[in-house]
Amino acid sequence: MLYLVATPIGNLGDFSPRAREVLEKVDLVACEDTRTSRGLFSLLGIQVKATTAYHDFNEEKATDSLIKKLKSGLDIALVSDAGMPLISDPGYRLVKACHENDIPVTSVPGANAVLTALQLSGLPSNAFYFGGFLPPKSGARQSVLKGVESLPATLIFYETARRLKEALVDIQKILGNRPMAVVRELTKKFEEVRCGTPDEINAYYSTDPKGEIVLVISGAEEKQNVRPALSISDLRQNLSAKDTAFVWSLLTGKPKKEAYHEVLENDKL
Numbered sequence: 027m028l029y030l031v032a033t034p035i036g037n038l039g040d041f042s043p044r045a046r047e048v049l050e051k052v053d054l055v056a057c058e059d060t061r062t063s064r065g066l067f068s069l070l071g072i073q074v075k076a077t078t079a080y081h082d083f084n085e086e087k088a089t090d091s092l093i094k095k096l097k098s099g100l101d102i103a104l105v106s107d108a109g110m111p112l113i114s115d116p117g118y119r120l121v122k123a124c125h126e127n128d129i130p131v132t133s134v135p136g137a138n139a140v141l142t143a144l145q146l147s148g149l150p151s152n153a154f155y156f157g158g159f160l161p162p163k164s165g166a167r168q169s170v171l172k173g174v175e176s177l178p179a180t181l182i183f184y185e186t187a188r189r190l191k192e193a194l195v196d197i198q199k200i201l202g203n204r205p206m207a208v209v210r211e212l213t214k215k216f217e218e219v220r221c222g223t224p225d226e227i228n229a230y231y232s233t234d235p236k237g238e239i240v241l242v243i244s245g246a247e248e249k250q251n252v253r254p255a256l257s258i259s260d261l262r263q264n265l266s267a268k269d270t271a272f273v274w275s276l277l278t279g280k281p282k283k284e285a286y287h288e289v290l291e292n293d294k295l
């Protein structure tokens with residue numbers, strides 16, 4: 027079996043007992059960076075049987091090798107340097123290959139920077155879009171932002187500390203002064219959530235901050251003259267009130283409670 031094992035994003039206390047048990051029992055641990063993972067295992071007092079590298083530069087070749095080992099009967103765990111494997115990290119090709127070869131895959135979930143930042147931002151969480159790292163150059167970065175400017179969903183991106191101020195300028199230029207949050211150093215001693223508009227946050231940081239950064243940005247507001255092609259009445263012909271509310275929430279970007287209330291009001295008509 028292939029195990030996808032989450033590692034801490036900062037606080038070692040977030041490492042689960044199940045993750046420890048899996049890493050100690052598997053035959054091999056595939057690591058994004060074996061040196062980083064061995065350091066983590068040492069801090070946590072974990073004894074693993076063997077490690078191997080699995081990263082962006084050897085993913086294709088390493089996938090073939092790991093599949094052969096899995097088919098021979100070995101149990102293997104995949105870890106990234108921090109957080110959930112596959113989330114802006116390599117691994118989906120290995121999972122896809124496991125499915126194609128009828129090799130069972132399971133997840134040992136844990137800390138995740140995307141969801142943690144979304145929780146802390148205070149922005150709507152009923153629908154969100156995660157775009158990974160923003161491009162390092164302004165032109166490409168602006169193109170990515172233009173591609174998502176009309177999405178009625180909270181936008182989430184990773185960014186490096188040294189590019190934060192430049193990114194905030196581009197966000198303001200393309201998306202305007204939407205409410206947003208810069209979430210920094212998650213689960214660590216100097217964790218920070220800075221909320222405001224892009225220009226307000228940029229003014230706050232007189233110098234480049236330190237640490238890992240997640241940007242959480244408000245989605246596009248629904249235009250009052252634009253309505254979904256399907257109405258609540260159309261949806262209710264084939265769906266329960268609860269399922270209609272779920273779909274209506276996705277179509278309109280409204281919170282689920284508000285969507286459910288509209289469904290109940292529509293049923294009274």
